Amino acid sequence: MKSLVLKRSIVISGHKTSISLEDAFWMGLKEIAGARNMTMSDLISSIDAERKQANLSSAIRLFILDFHRKHLEEVAAHDMAKRPASTA
Numbered sequence: 001m002k003s004l005v006l007k008r009s010i011v012i013s014g015h016k017t018s019i020s021l022e023d024a025f026w027m028g029l030k031e032i033a034g035a036r037n038m039t040m041s042d043l044i045s046s047i048d049a050e051r052k053q054a055n056l057s058s059a060i061r062l063f064i065l066d067f068h069r070k071h072l073e074e075v076a077a078h079d080m081a082k083r084p085a086s087t088a
Helices: 023-035 040-050 056-082
Strands: 005-012 015-022
Touching: 005 023, 005 040, 015 023, 015 056, 023 040, 023 056, 040 056
Parallel strands: none
Antiparallel strands: 005 015
């Protein structure tokens, strides 16, 4: 299955730029922005301000990956807290 790469124009800190991401990453970015009550432009601006990578598209992909990893860690910690303590 081939992933479609979409190029979109966006305004970041007052200047217009274009970003190329796979559709799944655009959808993930939109979901995260919605969950944080932010616009995608604001979310991308914050990613841009904190990035350590030279490439913004890569920084966005890594941000989304990190977001989901942290979510999985939170779910696992919550599940562990609900388990009864074992008696050995």
